Amino acid sequence: MSTRMLPAVVAIVLGALLAIALFVPYVARQYRRRGELGIGNAALALAGLVYSLGLVAYVLLPLPAMGPDFCAVYGTSAPQWTPFNFLTDMEKEAIGTGIAATLRNPALTQVLLNVALFLPLGMFVRYMFQRSVLATTAIGLGVSLLIELTQVTGIWFLYPCAYRLFDVDDLMANGLGALLGALAAPVLRAVPGQRLDTDPGQPRPVTRSRRLLAMVCDLMAYQFTAVVFGTAANVGLLAVHGDLISGDIGPLPELAGYAEVTAVAPWVPWLLLAVVVPLVGKAPSLGQRIVRLQATRSDGRPAGPVMRMVRSLFGVGGYVFLTQLDTALSAGGMLGTVATCYGLASLIALFPTAGHRGLSYVFTGLRLTDSRAVDRAEVLS
Template identity: 55%
Template sequence: MSTRVEPAVWAALLMSMAAVVLFVPYIAVRYRRRGELGLGNMALAFAGPLYGLALFFYVFAPFPRLRSDFCAAIGVRRPQLVPFHFLHDMAKSATGNGPMAMLHNPALTQVLLNVALFIPLGMFVRYMFRRSVPVTAAIGLGVSLLIETTQLTGDWFIYPCPYRLFDVDDLIANGLGGLVGALAAPLLSAVPGQRVHAEPGEARPITWRRRLLASVCDLLSFGFLYVPMVAASAALMWIWQGGLYASGALPYWQFFFNSNVERVGFWVPWLVLTVAIPLAGSGASLGQHIVKLRAATTDGRRPDVKARLVRGLTGVGGLLLLNHFGSLSGPVIVLAAVSLIALFKTSRHRGFSYVCARLTLTDSREPSGHEASTDRMQ
């Protein structure tokens, strides 16, 4: 794999994993602060850390293996402290005259790459953190100085000698890139899906995108509860069977495949998400709460216990339950298809679970039936 492509691949992989873990908390925070998601804001929130990871891997990777003859194998890398020394390098590596020959000069290409590398940093800092042009340029220069110093010290003395070159021209080029990015930052306002259409506390229309987002949050929430529950159950069983002291005890990781551990890992989060949360609230799922949705009767009142349980058992909770029993893959597909079709075809995008429970779906920022009647009496 190319050394220029590999950092981007590693950054994309790590950011994708982080995005899955942080997806539900991010949605919850955005709905609390904005009252809606905003795809443009989400894209920028993903792109910023992705750029940071790519920058990290590009600057420091690959990490060489430490060995006794490390410095001899790497060779002496003296810092380049002469400003604009790249002009001398360009003259040495010139292969012809004219603009095209200059563009293909490797010394100039390296400088332009270092400028381009810090343009996104300047754009993100100024646009997303609302910093001025001078402050943004100073931050870009400071980040570049931190990188160059890290390279000069062998990743802060982890390595006995530097494996990357400290170059003052890189510092100049990176600082220029940060300045260019600060000046170009207003271009990010053209990314669609950033404008807030109403106050955070104002009710929004119930769309199929919002309903689907709630279902995704429910599925991810189950996974977030399942993994630590399995890990904790496996640890308790391992300790119970003498894993801390007994010689010849099974290794901890093998308890992950224990049937009792898997049952606890499934049933505890399933009961929390499918039974406890709907019964404790209006009947809506955790994901629906996150995107500010509420279950209600047709006259706007809080559903009874039966309706809340039916809603929980015929939604994502029902899909998870059927999927838990491997022999029921057919019903899982049927329920998933019916639920998806109902999400588009039912009024207010209530979906299959709300039809079964004979409930309607409202924005949680709308007054409930009791609150509305009280307001009318006053």
């Protein structure tokens, strides 16, 4: 892979992984801040995340190998402190005359690339964080200065000397890019799927996409909680049996108590999300609470904690229960197959059932309502 492509690939891969890890909290924040997710808002957030990672990767990668002659190879270039020195470089590297030859000049190309590199930063900061043009430009200069200092210090002294050149012209070009990006920021209003002026407290319709989003949030919350708790359980087991730093402990499966931990650990996230959350919260699941949905009775009153928990067991909680039980009982995938079939049936049932209630709400006789509408009704009553 070429050194030019490496930062882009790293940014895309890490961006995808971070987007998955941050998906549930991001959806929760959007519903509290805007009252809905907004595909356009999510697309801009993902683009901003990938761009930020790409900027970091561009600064750091590729990392050179450390060797005894490292400074002899990389530390021979002194920082460039003279403003507009690129004009002198253009004269040295000029090939031919005319506009076309000037645009092909490597020194000018480098400056233009540095301007273009910070255009997205100016656009994202100005548009998404509602900063002024002056503040956005100052942020761009600050980020550029941090980059240049990171380069001149060899990634803050991780390397014995700098392996990239500090150039004040880069700082100026980056600042210009941030300024131009701030001025061009209104272009991002054209991205579809955004609602720029909405009341987050206004109730929204219960749509199929909203129900699906709640299901996705529930499944991802289960997976994330299971990974976190399982990792914590294993680390605790290792800590009990020896010194984590030395690593002289032995394989995990051979440790006393490992079988008990692996048997119990998967059920803790299930108890937390399928039982505790519906009992103590107003929604039958974390995903539905995130997208501001609430279970109500036929008369419009909020469902009680027992009914919320029952609804949870007919929903994603039941699906997770069957899949984990299949593993615990070594059922050979039979219960897992039942869970998959029930999950598919529940997914399909979102389309024909009234109000997109799905099987879990049909079985429990409950209705699905925007929690903001329920809150308003309680206040009025």
